[in-house]
Amino acid sequence: MTIVLHELALDRGILSSPYCWTVRFALAHKGLDYRAVPTNFTGIPSICGGGQKMVPVLEDGAKIVADSWAIAEHLEAAYSDRPSLFGGTLGRNYARFVLATCGTHVARAGVKVVVGEVYKSVQPQDRDYYRESRTQRLGMSIEEFTAAPAAERIAALRATLEPLRAVLKDQPFLSGAAPLYADYVAAGFLLWWRAASPERVFEKDDPLMPWFERMMALYPRIAKDSTRSWDGP
Numbered sequence: 528m529t530i531v532l533h534e535l536a537l538d539r540g541i542l543s544s545p546y547c548w549t550v551r552f553a554l555a556h557k558g559l560d561y562r563a564v565p566t567n568f569t570g571i572p573s574i575c576g577g578g579q580k581m582v583p584v585l586e587d588g589a590k591i592v593a594d595s596w597a598i599a600e601h602l603e604a605a606y607s608d609r610p611s612l613f614g615g616t617l618g619r620n621y622a623r624f625v626l627a628t629c630g631t632h633v634a635r636a637g638v639k640v641v642v643g644e645v646y647k648s649v650q651p652q653d654r655d656y657y658r659e660s661r662t663q664r665l666g667m668s669i670e671e672f673t674a675a676p677a678a679e680r681i682a683a684l685r686a687t688l689e690p691l692r693a694v695l696k697d698q699p700f701l702s703g704a705a706p707l708y709a710d711y712v713a714a715g716f717l718l719w720w721r722a723a724s725p726e727r728v729f730e731k732d733d734p735l736m737p738w739f740e741r742m743m744a745l746y747p748r749i750a751k752d753s754t755r756s757w758d759g760p
């Protein structure tokens with residue numbers, strides 16, 4: 528039975544959700560085929576008959592799993608005969624730490640860079656929802672939250688990834704010689720910023736770029752479906 532991944536799409540099919548990208552990496556790592564079904568923000572509550580608040584949501588046969596981490600654990604358990612996503616308990620814990628890091632202050636710095644751009648790019652029927660929900664979450668308007676010059680916001684985001692640079696200075700992937708879930712989490716976040724920001728968030732000579740290029744070279748479907756490149760249109 529085909530696995531179905533419900534993921535977020537902005538206008539023109541732009542895929543920008545970091546957590547959805549991470550699940551795509553996880554499925555590819557496991558060598559699992561899947562059908563990706565795009566949804567818009569206000570379409571999320573109707574996924575799988577209703578009750579969903581966020582994407583990604585995975586349908587695997589009769590099982591419906593929401594939340595990228597829960598999906599990773601599901602895939603690891605259900606497809607234990609395929610390559611491991613974590614490489615054991617320590618790798619699982621390391622991945623969880625990278626997810627917690629990316630999902631907190633890194634994500635907030637990232638939101639500061641892209642929230643205005645995402646607002647411009649959401650599907651037309653999502654515009655009011657997006658503005659209202661973000662104003663509520665941020666505790667201020669999108670304009671107030673992004674009042675600092677773009678260069679300043681981008682510099683602040685770059686600085687949050689210094690720990691990743693420190694690790695990648697000595698090894699090709701965050702997980703060592705080969706990528707595992709920790710790499711997929713971090714690459715998902717870079718894909719979010721790349722899809723959502725018209726400005727180059729990371730300079731070509733940023734030490735993260737060779738790793739990101741290695742990640743992009745791993746799975747052709749992910750490279751093909753990520754609509755924006757920092758090197759071209």
Ligand SMILES: N[C@@H](CCC(=O)N[C@@H](CS)C(=O)NCC(=O)O)C(=O)O
Nearest residue numbers: 535544545546581582583594595596
């Ligand atoms: N903890 C969740 C977070 C998922 C999440 O934040 N999804 C966002 C898209 S990136 C979402 O669905 N947002 C819906 C909304 O803001 O209404 C996970 O890991 O899957």
